[in-house]
Amino acid sequence: MPTEPYRIAYYTDEQGNKPFREWLQGLRDQIAAVRIRARLTRVKAGNFGPVRNVGEGVVELKIDHGPGYRVYYAIDAGTIILLLCGGHKRTQQRDVEIAQRFWKNHQEQRK
Structure with a gap:
């Protein structure tokens, strides 16, 4: 069975928090959470x-559901999808700035 070309990882801050994972687990819209997880599998x-x-x-992934969910990630070491944070259309500019800061x-931290 072929291996997947990418591996998913969560950005972890200095206190050990994983902002994307916490955001996804905190979504009230469980259908959105399922769609986001399915998209990440793809x-x-x-x-x-x-x-x-x-x-x-x-990079921003758009999830076509609800208020227009967004997932922000960066590719680390060529094969790792580092999930930085998530949000929606209304908070897009703030979320982009946060994702850039996390990246x-x-x-x-790696230096």
Whole structure:
């Protein structure tokens, strides 16, 4: 059986928090949570679907459900999808800035 080309990982801050995982687990809309998990399964297999580069190495996945959920990630070491944070259309600009900060922090931690 072939292995999946990508591995999913969660960004972890200095206190050990995993913002994306906490956001996903806290969603009240369980249908949205299922759709997001299904989309991430496809991403893991290399099927990214529509994505948008939002700058500084961060990419946005759009989830076509509810208020327009967004998942922000970066590709680390070529094969790791590092899930940074999630949000929706109304908080998009703030979420992009947070994701970019998380990605920069992750890169600095690895030095």
